[in-house]
Amino acid sequence: MGRKGIEDRFAIEMDAYLKGIKSSNKLESEECNELLELGKALSDKDFSESSNKEEVFNKTLKNISKYKGEDIMKKSKGTKHPITKVASFALVCILGFSLMQASFAQDVINKIVRTISLGHITIYEEESSEIESYPVPSKLKGKVFDKDGNPIEVFSKDNAGNIYTADGEKIADLDFLTGEITTVAQWEKEKEEYTLVVENISELNDYTCFNVILPSYLPEGYEFDRAEFFKDENGIVENTKYIVLYFTNEKTGKYIYMQQRFADEETAYETGADKVEEIKINGVDAIMYDERNIDWEANGVIYMLNGREITKNELIKIAESIK
Template sequence: MKKDNMQKFAKAVDDGVHLKNTSDWIGPEESLELLELGRALAGQDYSKAHKAAVLAKVQSRTQLKQEAKPMKIQTGWKRPAMIVASLLVAGALSVSFVKPSYAQDLLGRVLQSINLGNIIAHEMDAAQIPDFPKEWEGKLFDKEGNVITSDSEKVSEIYNAAGEQIVNFDGDKLITKSEQEQRDKEAAERIVAVKSREELDKYAMFKVKLPEYLPEGFAFDRGEFYKSEEGVNGKYLDLFFSSEHEGQDLKMHFRYSDKETAYEMSFSGKVEPVKINGVDAVMMDDRNLDWEADGVLYNIVTHGLDRAEVLKIAESLR
């Protein structure tokens, strides 16, 4: 990014970082996309020795399995497609606001970007790991009650001063296991689960395509929409598939394609351009796929399946 463009970006984000709702944003769209990277990262100063282990655990609820549910719920349906962001430590981290100083550092870690229009994927330099939040210093403890410091050994679990396990974060606020369970309960009340293709088409704002090919042992289980006070949000659909084989998993996430649902993601693993039925797509670590076709943003997330199987599933959507 050229110096003058970076300065414009920094000013635009600085003007908007305190907005209560990003729907009030009046700056350039490209700045909004990075603006939405992360409240969780704003003004942060991290330690180094244990940062990967700590962040990996704290972010475990928001890892980029591309599930997007936390984003939809947090935004109250006004911008459910909060940019699926951009910070991979031991997976990925979904964040919402970032200060200009961090944005500049973030851009410096991008090895390559693949732009599909309403989907942008970045391959990040995994060697350059973001630091640990200064706001959390003295607030994180290991299982034995020892304060986690820059000299701490890697930890497997994180706790607060009261001995409650920390499993997530929201901005600078650390979320305990009990608080997350309550959030999950409230989120579950917003789910509309459907089993038939007819119901999928009833709620969705787009033609729902299901895979004609599934690996042995897989079967369609259900689709999930989310509702607010205004009713079911037909722009977003999550599809879940059951498997008879342990260690194998398949999920799909569909979005009606527009500026609201556009998303940006980053990954510390391999990111490469591929084709799905002649359409440009991006594949990450040979197991996740994203592309846009016929006005729909498609995302497939798998575990335990090889590259050929993942591509075959995607190409069989009808």
């Protein structure tokens, strides 16, 4: 049975469970049954003040796709193009190995305290759960190791972002269903093939369908480094809705990451965070979360700013200089 067939079977079995229909059917593979059992366990939990099992399940499915990069660079329905993988890697570099955060459904496990919507941006403020680890699925056992070469039996926050192959290559992505592993080196090779790098600031607007605005303020030592665009199926970039920007401090090697998107239903997204603060950026509603990210929408453009090494005040100052 193909991947789509497995997903359909998984959805059917979970739908039956949510409706109270008991089934002894088993999916075709052990790892699928592991996910099915986890899905059932998740649906039995009270995640919010007004628990709704169907909503929980739907969000679980959305987050399965989220961790595979689907929500980062949405394409037309069908097989995922490598562009989505490259886009997902861009966030892996910034946020760490998100797939390893407790389980594949980390956002669902957490209790949602409140939901904030800003145009095409939805942020869930969450209360961290007590679940801090997740057993390595059968398909990945014996394939993942720590930096010292010791086999990993449990994924946890302690080893998130530091998973390696038996040969000591750092891992960028794992597939819980198939056991497929993608190393950082493989990611970078794909990135070279499917991204266009532009270092001339004056050329940025030649590729987008919206007006790209760079910050007029950057902390000392930081300068514009490059912009990256994701090529389409024909290998070209034209009127794209996405641009990724890097501002680097050459002395320290640290960088500020920004993504700008043309605001519409295709580019809309949802994300969750433990610490969420509502702020204003040039009079527009914005969200600062986990003290290193600011997201906002203005003049038909979505701005996503990340500065993991930048103070909160500096990050706000950068955002306010974009106008």
